[in-house]
Amino acid sequence: MSVQVQFLPDDVTATAEVGEPLLDVAKRAGIDIPTGCLMGSCHACEVELDGQAICSCISAVPPGKDKITIDLYIDPTW
Template identity: 75%
Template sequence: MSVQVQFLPDNVTVEAEAGEPLLEVAARAGITIPTGCLMGSCHACEVELADGTAICACISAVPTGEKELQINLYGDPLW
């Protein structure tokens, strides 16, 4: 099932498949999400979903059962 993934604030949209890793989807869209540990511990890759939930992109995938996914990228001043 295809999911439309929109990356904000750049308003870049790309089609993805449910279960596809978010970092791969972002890279295909030309979006760079900073990474550190790649295990979700350092939170360098933290992004925010439309509902305000913070997730680590390095350990997250496109969810099943969704037609659209909005991801808000923000810069962490500590990185």
């Protein structure tokens, strides 16, 4: 099942498959999400998925939705 993934604040949209890693979707869309540990511990890759904070390095496109919104933000302390 295809899902439209919208990346904010730049309003870039990519088509992804359920279960596809979010970092792969972002890379394909030309979006750079900073990473650190790649295990979800350091939170360098933290984004908001439909308003909920998640670590994108350990997250995938969830099932059950036709469209999701990823809000990127920069942590000035990282």
